[in-house]
């Protein structure tokens with residue numbers, strides 16, 4: 001894991017790219033808050049400007065910026081509008097899997113806020129430097145990747161980076177994971193929560209603490225619950241138990257913390273269908289599929305690559321033989337289908353070749369195709385066999401053509417394995 005200084009420095013480099021992007025889009029930008037002391041943060045919480053004492057501002061990993069656009073008379077006008085700022089938020093999140101924009105939060109929207117989550121890994125973003133579903137056979141790697149191989153099903157192992165609970169580290173993503181798991185147990189009737197469900201906002205407060213203690217009391221039978229969860233402990237294992245039988249929506253919500261509720265709602269059924277149709281049905285196959293799809297789609301946030309596709313112009317290995325093919329057949333679908341030849345082959349496979357070649361954007365916009373193409377590609381490259389061998393490196397080579405984003409894929413794989421007990 002990288003040190004805090006490295007995290008802070010990467011964060012600021014991304015901020016500089018964001019400001020450049022804003023200028024490109026016609027905004028003027030002025031600087032707002034970056035570093036906050038605990039005293040300042042306590043004031044913000046007191047007067048409602050923030051909801052958490054775990055703010056990334058305390059770690060110099062968040063910045064608030066002010067964006068101005070000229071109005072009709074040419075006067076610069078400050079804007080906080082979510083739709084005005086969405087292109088910047090999307091750009092920010094495409095720069096790194098660790099980046100989050102405050103306009104995408106499930107609850108409290110904070111549009112001028114841009115943050116980085118530490119420990120998420122700083123691999124090149126799949127969406128910003130898109131991966132190719134190239135037809136060229138990648139060399140198969142015989143040695144399985146030992147570092148992510150588990151001896152047997154270990155529920156919850158590797159899900160949390162640090163302790164969650166009373167006076168614990170309470171890292172944001174850890175807290176959200178625990179909140180979502182507690183909600184799953186509440187839904188399954190294992191534990192009664194005061195307000196039915198917790199708000200999965202990653203902020204640790206009394207409600208989350210009470211819910212952990214209620215779980216430890218009623219499910220684990222602890223008369224004096226600690227209110228503390230250690231990475232990989234019995235409490236976490238027990239919290240993960242009902243997951244294997246859960247709906248895809250709950251699983252995706254936990255596997256992909258960056259995904260929005262709307263994206264999960266739109267894509268869960270299609271993913272379930274394509275996984276069933278392609279025998280992605282064992283714990284290992286499911287975990288590997290979720291890891292690759294998660295990385296390729298930025299955890300379901302991008303159904304097509306953000307770059308124009310111009311870089312693929314004239315790429316004969318992708319079948320791009322006609323002028324404009326690069327842009328026309330850029331990466332789309334949850335596994336980034338790329339190039340005329342791949343679009344044609346997928347179109348043929350589903351009996352809609354002419355339609356797919358005429359309207360390639362359907363592969364991103366049609367939710368059924370967007371998910372189906374991921375399962376189709378998985379089957380075509382025979383990735384179930386590699387998943388059975390738990391071979392992350394070989395699967396990544398076949399999906400990506402290289403090893404782009406390997407660390408991010410490994411992180412998502414460990415997460416999926418922890419949730420499924422694979």
Ligand SMILES: [Zn+2]
Nearest residue numbers: 062063064113
């Ligand atoms: Zn902020």
